[in-house]
Amino acid sequence: MNKKHYRRTAVAMTLTALVSLNPMSVAWAQNDSTNLDPGRESGGGGGRNGDVHDPGPRAGSLGAGQPLAGLTADQLQYFQNGLARFLQTDSVSGTVAGEPGSGLGPGYNATSCQSCHAQPAPGGTSPNTNAYPNVGPNPQVAEANADGALNALPSFITAEGPVREVRFPFLVGANNTVTTTPDGGVHDLFTIAGRVDAAGCTMAQANFGLMQQLGNIIFRIPTPTFGAGLVESIPDATIIANMNANAALKQQLGISGHTNNSGNDGSVTRFGWKAQNKSLEIFAGEAYNVEMGVTNELFPNERANPPAACLLNPTPEDQTNFALSGPNIPSDAVMFAMFMRLLAAPAPSTQGIPGNPSAASIAAGKAVFSMVHCDMCHTPTLQTGQSAMTLALSNQTAALFSDLLVHHMGSGLADHVSQGSAGPDEFRTAPLWGVGQRLFFLHDGRANPANGGLLQAIEAHASQGSEAGTVIELFNNQLSNQQKQDLLNFLRSL
Numbered sequence: 001m002n003k004k005h006y007r008r009t010a011v012a013m014t015l016t017a018l019v020s021l022n023p024m025s026v027a028w029a030q031n032d033s034t035n036l037d038p039g040r041e042s043g044g045g046g047g048r049n050g051d052v053h054d055p056g057p058r059a060g061s062l063g064a065g066q067p068l069a070g071l072t073a074d075q076l077q078y079f080q081n082g083l084a085r086f087l088q089t090d091s092v093s094g095t096v097a098g099e100p101g102s103g104l105g106p107g108y109n110a111t112s113c114q115s116c117h118a119q120p121a122p123g124g125t126s127p128n129t130n131a132y133p134n135v136g137p138n139p140q141v142a143e144a145n146a147d148g149a150l151n152a153l154p155s156f157i158t159a160e161g162p163v164r165e166v167r168f169p170f171l172v173g174a175n176n177t178v179t180t181t182p183d184g185g186v187h188d189l190f191t192i193a194g195r196v197d198a199a200g201c202t203m204a205q206a207n208f209g210l211m212q213q214l215g216n217i218i219f220r221i222p223t224p225t226f227g228a229g230l231v232e233s234i235p236d237a238t239i240i241a242n243m244n245a246n247a248a249l250k251q252q253l254g255i256s257g258h259t260n261n262s263g264n265d266g267s268v269t270r271f272g273w274k275a276q277n278k279s280l281e282i283f284a285g286e287a288y289n290v291e292m293g294v295t296n297e298l299f300p301n302e303r304a305n306p307p308a309a310c311l312l313n314p315t316p317e318d319q320t321n322f323a324l325s326g327p328n329i330p331s332d333a334v335m336f337a338m339f340m341r342l343l344a345a346p347a348p349s350t351q352g353i354p355g356n357p358s359a360a361s362i363a364a365g366k367a368v369f370s371m372v373h374c375d376m377c378h379t380p381t382l383q384t385g386q387s388a389m390t391l392a393l394s395n396q397t398a399a400l401f402s403d404l405l406v407h408h409m410g411s412g413l414a415d416h417v418s419q420g421s422a423g424p425d426e427f428r429t430a431p432l433w434g435v436g437q438r439l440f441f442l443h444d445g446r447a448n449p450a451n452g453g454l455l456q457a458i459e460a461h462a463s464q465g466s467e468a469g470t471v472i473e474l475f476n477n478q479l480s481n482q483q484k485q486d487l488l489n490f491l492r493s494l
């Protein structure tokens, strides 16, 4: 599976040297127990990774969904107001009972922010019925036909699969040939045609089956927004200083990485799978228009040139509410951003929880994480700068486990989409805070507990051209099975 092929003897020497660079290397002496914590039934075992397995989402208290500690009463009011709007379902013109928001469509991927950002709490990622905390199925299945909409469900959207949005890497020309001209944009899964509140609108869905046949389709799953205000508050200089740190070791490991930058003001962009977006407000405005079809003050025009009969509202559909008061005045886009900005980082578990990995294994796994140099991309902490908004964002330690840089991740992960200076196989080091209670991993959600979960996500880091190749060789060849298990248990504590 997309393994980078190494010449064994040369690699063995290099790997030993890389390991001994690290003072933690004494821990290599740890015994290779076959009774792996958390000591569940073996799933068959054998092979390189033996019985090593992803223990799955951590049970117990939810580590996410709270507001930042230390907010003022006014700020808490804004958080709650923003949350309520984040949860709100939109209809086309706000006329359908139970769907008070308006502006949906003509194209859409879902009908509320929370549809896609739900697990393990509002603001998070794809929900699931079967995994803790059992939020429910992928809402895209029901939303395809909500209120009379006539959409066919694409085969890659399933009740217990991840929420997905779709991009077509290239334009398709005459006779259905894939051209070399980049498309790269998001193509909404659904249209409002047939809805009770979209009389007269006829608008076909894109031909996803054809795009699958042509191999011209890629998926993106939702990134969680917990701690997003902290990410927004990290100064560019801090990201750049961290990029330049440990230069010798990174060079030996083959790790480079660079910032993605705004084409407008040149500063470091940091949100999204390719670090393509500058700020929470810009992301909120864009998501409102792209995912739900709601034009707003940041993205005031309908996208994808829909038929006139499907343009049922004046634009922008979301605006400043001049006639209201207090936190009701700002637009939805502004308040979505405020909610996410004031959303606390996921809280890790340092204790063993009944039925979950032990504290000792978690601590050992944390050491393994830096021993094999995962931390050369997944930087454990970055400091925020001084925030004019709240002390809760000022000079804080963000334990995000990301350098916020984009790295070449190889042919196996490449999605052939370029965004800003992030090229076809480059992705932002995915922040790892909160992975302990997540289900779907990597930009397209290809890794989940049913197919190996975190272990699958780690193995997928290695393919032709990946900067992570040497680190994954260290993981595969230099760790005992117990150490690999400790590493997975550590990740599930986050």
Ligand code: HEC
Residues within 6 Å of the ligand: 109, 110, 111, 112, 113, 114, 115, 116, 117, 163, 164, 165, 220, 221, 222, 223, 224, 225, 228, 270, 271, 272, 273, 274, 280, 283, 284, 287, 288, 291, 292, 336, 337, 340
């Ligand atoms: C159909 C599902 C869907 C809906 C609805 C949706 N999102 Fe997202 N969200 C995504 C996906 C997919 C990504 C990752 C996109 C990428 O990077 O290409 C994402 C990423 C984000 C991010 C970036 C977080 C980070 O740190 O990378 C923010 C912020 C965000 N969404 C906010 C919102 C807001 C606000 C709404 C409601 C207006 C919303 N989203 C609605 C699917 C969705």
Ligand code: HEC
Residues within 6 Å of the ligand: 255, 273, 372, 373, 374, 375, 376, 377, 378, 407, 409, 413, 427, 428, 429, 430, 431, 432, 435, 440, 441, 442, 443, 444, 454, 457, 458, 461, 467, 468, 471, 472, 475, 487, 491
């Ligand atoms: C060269 C930089 C680099 C190194 C080294 C690296 N990673 Fe990653 N990691 C990434 C990038 C980039 C992604 C996102 C890739 C994608 O989605 O296609 C990622 C994704 C992940 C994810 C999935 C997170 C999510 O949100 O889906 C996990 C888990 C992970 N890495 C763990 C590790 C571990 C454990 C190690 C060490 C064995 C490691 N990584 C080494 C860059 C790196």
